[in-house]
Amino acid sequence: MIALLRRDLAIATRAGGGFGLGLAFFLVVVVLVPFGVGPETDILRRIAPGILWVGALLACLLSLDRVFALDFEDGSLDLLATAPIPLEGVVAAKAFAHWLTTGLPLTLSAPVLAVLLNLPEAGFGWLVVSLALGTPALSVIGAFGAAITVGLRRGGLLLSLLVLPLYVPTLIFGAAAAARGSDGLSVLTPLAFLAGISLACAALMPFAAAAALRVNLR
């Protein structure tokens, strides 16, 4: 599994791996919002947690179809399916690699973009914490969506239609935690829910994703 993880990380960070693409997309979304809603700092401050969360979610979605598609096309997914490690483990390793190359950089770069949106200082820490707790769920749920759509033509569009409704609970609790943090309210409840969703998804979704992969590899 560790070898698989290192291989995926190497592929993702190499030139053409699309490593910076998600980050650049995140930046562009956040920069575009003030053009859309106007430059008043009060409005921006209020909507900043939500915008950052939605931006992170979309940036995460952007790189999802690469999780299995490349390996499916060149046949290495078949090899992985027959490898001694269970397919669930493969899914978990790939989702983790996806998180390391998308979720983690997004989390770390969020405070920089938060400055652009005038997020109050109190909110920075909670924003990072909420993203750190929530983005693993995004990666694992996304891996499930990618597993379902892996064999399809036009899979990318369908992937977003399937995955976005599944992201709703994560987004609600994540954005609520970040918003409460910036208002100086207690954030423990949404953070606990967010951590619960991430843990449950990480524990259970690999099984669903592996089941879908087995069907697609049949």
Added chain:
Amino acid sequence: MSLWEYANPKKFMELSGSVLPWVAGGSALCLVVGLIWGFFFTPDDFRQGSTVKIIYLHVPSALMAINAWLMMLVTSLIWLVRRHHVSALAAKAAAPVGLTMTLIALVTGAIWGQPMWGTWWVWDPRLTSFLILGLFYLGYIALWEAVDDADTAADLTSVLCLVGSVFAILSRYAVLFWNQGLHQGASLSLDKEENVADVFYYPLLVAIAGFVLLFLALVLLRTRTEIRRRRLQALLNRERMA
């Protein structure tokens, strides 16, 4: 004699063919009686006026929208466990009906909400979770359409239905956390003495029975169509082989 006999497409076609006219007729009868009774022979509510009468469309369609997903969940499970093709086809047949019920509930709700709440749409927990349910239906139907091989499609949509059910319930309670509602509480529940005043209650029950039968009739009809399509495809394939 067990339920599983009807997993045989031939037996299913025989039974559904003989039951379908009765279900459809019963549905038409209940809908006509329930809706006419409700629309013309019940008094106006003293606060809501005549707008209260949209309840005869709104509540039954909302009820069936949720129950359609529940039925898809059960039939998907049966497909995954016992591999009965009729079961998978019934799930496929129910999805567009469920989506239509969701849309009816949303639209009638909006029409009622405009004069009563003064707005077509609010981000209320119930409204929002229904919108999310509609998105789940859309994704499910789109996945059926996108996959070419029938068995692969049935497998993938079943897995999606199981996972989607968990997330639909999760979303239902997550939106409660996110926003407090404007929508009134449940109109009907089994554990209350009186739900709504009796004048409204009886026609509502008839309308609900009509919607249940309508859903049954549509799903049976669509499942029969799917089975016929599957048979036709098999015939075409055989011809090509020969």
